[in-house]
Amino acid sequence: MVDLFRGYAAKTRGGQLERFDYDPGPLADDDVEIAVQYCGVCHSDLSMVNNEWGMTSYPVIPGHEVVGKIVAVGSGVTTLQVGQRVGLGWFSSSCRDCQPCLSGDQNLCATAGMTIVNRHGGFADRVRCQAMWAFPLPDGLDPSKVGPLFCGGLTVFNPIIQCDVRPTDRVGVIGIGGLGHMALQFLRAWGCEVVAFTSSDSKREEALKLGAHRTLNSRDEVQLASAQGTFNFILNTVNVTLNWDLYINCLSTRGRFHSVGAIAEPVRLSALPIIFGQRSFSGTPLGSPSTATKMLDFCVRHDIAPVVEHFPLSEVNQAMKHLESGQARYRIVLENDLDKS
């Protein structure tokens, strides 16, 4: 009898998620199988359900911020054992052989497998991934909260490493949401002077609690203009068009504007303020396995966790709707209740 994986899939573009079972086939030599306990809900799940990036194949089980226990390991896996608690994020495999992989940049592997692209993710009772992409949870992290670290968290922790942000830097975070609320915590613990750019009054106080030393109203161009030349690093977590030149001018000499927000429209930059200030505009995707491990250790040491709201997996459609409405504070985590229903 085939042991089917049980989950919730969108069967058509933009459709509601419905119960869906599938046969995962034999376990590959270098894969592990994870019994899902918790799974965060990310905007990318919504984008995939709606096929916004043209790479969705239906049915698709979303979910790529998984926390669970290993229940099986492939014959070639030597680093993980059954029973270990692990996390899984956006990437589920990489080739091991290309230059980025050989250089420790497995997250930049051109053929990296993505957990919910042409395969099924973590809104399910089980999910699989290549062993190197299942990150053991260190003691001291609450499994019910930390799923969002594996996509949203890693996305904003990675730039701190890659861009060599220093504890002496003044840094800004644009967008205090699912990603930004973790960025504030990371950067505060990193030792930086942290400023939250937010247009929402309701988020002002929360931003301060999360780690910001102060806030700037991102819709107030006078406030932004008065901050010119003062930021070593600005991390953008939103995907909409901003007043780019105004933000570039907020950078100090050698300052860097870094976007993890996948802005759809072209970004229009004036060259002269970049040249004369020795500034730069850059971006990164999620981090590598090595960076993920550093992030987890850092979270334990500094007591950092996503701020989450819980929904049972059986209420995944309500959860998705809550996310879409922009009301989530700040990340939603689904709890697997498949065996209860």
Add this chain to the structure above:
Amino acid sequence: MVDLFRGYAAKTRGGQLERFDYDPGPLADDDVEIAVQYCGVCHSDLSMVNNEWGMTSYPVIPGHEVVGKIVAVGSGVTTLQVGQRVGLGWFSSSCRDCQPCLSGDQNLCATAGMTIVNRHGGFADRVRCQAMWAFPLPDGLDPSKVGPLFCGGLTVFNPIIQCDVRPTDRVGVIGIGGLGHMALQFLRAWGCEVVAFTSSDSKREEALKLGAHRTLNSRDEVQLASAQGTFNFILNTVNVTLNWDLYINCLSTRGRFHSVGAIAEPVRLSALPIIFGQRSFSGTPLGSPSTATKMLDFCVRHDIAPVVEHFPLSEVNQAMKHLESGQARYRIVLENDLDKS
């Protein structure tokens, strides 16, 4: 009797240069006075004569690629002596006290003095600057050729230092002209694999002689597309709008597109190729005094010099016209003949 400095000035916007004398006033404590022997002609001289940047005050004596001998030093100058041969570039002073100055980034000083902005430059018998901006010429450099190092040369050498270009990198240079022809020499000596992007057939062979291992036709989008993902670093020396996304896609993972060309129109960049490839877009102005000194030493060790055409200073208008026509191969140097006329 006042000892006037004699030079050639534009007295009106876009005007011909005419003989013009001025009283430089008393020598400041930290300044040196240089008897000009040679002075390169840079596009910025033309821009200043035409007030393209809105910061020209007339009359203006252009010229900011000076080589000459020190004939006087201010009372506070301890590092240079009368009789020393030095070079002077775009910057002629910096404040010494701001954070960039204190950090060794005197070239990023917000109040740095510019040799031909609100003061007179090197198309003259003498010119002055703060001592730190007069760079002693090491033995082994030909004074008649190296003036262009102090603006154009430093502009393209500086990114190699600032962007940490590695000898194992594959690098591209866009625009094989006054700046690009020096960049090819620097990068070849740096140990890189060097590719010249040029749309001019006539420059193809010359680019190879100057240090390029190969060339790519920058107007051939098929050639550019076939180079995607292959460059660690692309240095842009032109100031026109390019097919930005095509060049960004030529970058490898972690690749950087760096412009010293002061592009007037906004640069339109797609965010996704930058994010997923961990790429960046950046710029720099001229280098600092410390970088200038490194450049001079590097030129001696690797026998690097600008390729120049000579004109007597008295024929400065013909020289400017030659530059404007785009015919200069690759940089023009004026020889001071004021005492002959």
